[in-house]
Each structure stands twice: as C-alpha cells, then as structure tokens.
C-alpha cells in the first residue's frame with residue numbers, strides 16, 4: 001500500500017468476506033462435531049482471500065463460551081506465517097444462540113483486522129454470518145461463498 005494513502009474505513013467494511021465452499025463446509029462440520037459445545041477455529045489466507053481453516057480446541061468445553069488453547073494458537077499462527085499466510089478470520093459457533101456476537105464476544109475481541117465468523121445452530125438450523133468487531137462496535141460483513 002502507498003504510504004499516506006489509506007482506504008476509507010467504510011470501504012474496507014463493505015468488502016465481502018469470501019470463503020471457498022470447501023472451507024465453508026469444513027467450518028460447519030468442525031463446529032457440528034463440537035456440539036453441544038462451542039467450536040472454534042482460525043481462517044487464514046493470502047491477499048485477503050481465505051484458503052485454509054484450522055480447527056481449534058475449545059478448552060472451555062462450554063456451550064456458551066470458547067477459549068483457544070494458547071499453545072495451539074501460537075503453533076497455528078506460526079504455521080500460517082511460515083506458509084506466507086495471514087490470519088483473516090476467527091470463527092466459533094453458537095450451539096443455541098443467534099448468529100450475532102455475544103456481549104462476551106464483543107468484549108474479548110482483540111484482533112480488529114480479523115473477521116469474526118459465527119455459526120449458529122439455533123433452532124436446529126445452520127446460519128453463518130460474518131462481522132467486524134472494533135472498539136466495541138459490531139459491523140456486519142457480507143459473506144460470500146466462492
């Protein structure tokens with residue numbers, strides 16, 4: 001990016017988050033395998049394009065919270081860097097809750113550049129939505145399967 005030239009914030013927010021169909025189904029399968037607990041994982045890729053999903057262990061083993069194992073997270077993030085990828089998204093599921101960040105999700109969001117992907121199994125369905133959470137503000141991001 002040219003120094004001194006920054007895209008306007010709203011332009012970045014309106015850009016759809018693209019997830020390949022195969023990755024999309026891996027996310028759902030992983031989160032489903034974690035039921036009745038929340039499942040979680042990281043999305044990585046290059047140039048803003050997701051190519052890999054890393055399923056992660058939810059050390060909380062809870063249906064309303066998730067916590068990634070710091071050692072596993074460190075290892076996965078190092079593997080991303082070594083493959084020339086960046087972390088583009090953090091996903092987790094809501095076994096019974098809506099596909100929207102909870103107050104805890106908003107409070108604990110630390111990676112403002114990453115998209116938060118939420119898979120909801122509420123009501124027996126499957127709904128996947130994407131958001132950006134920055135400084136306590138949640139913005140919906142269009143999710144596009146490619």
Ligand SMILES: [Zn+2]
Pocket residue numbers: 092093094101102105
């Ligand atoms: Zn959540």
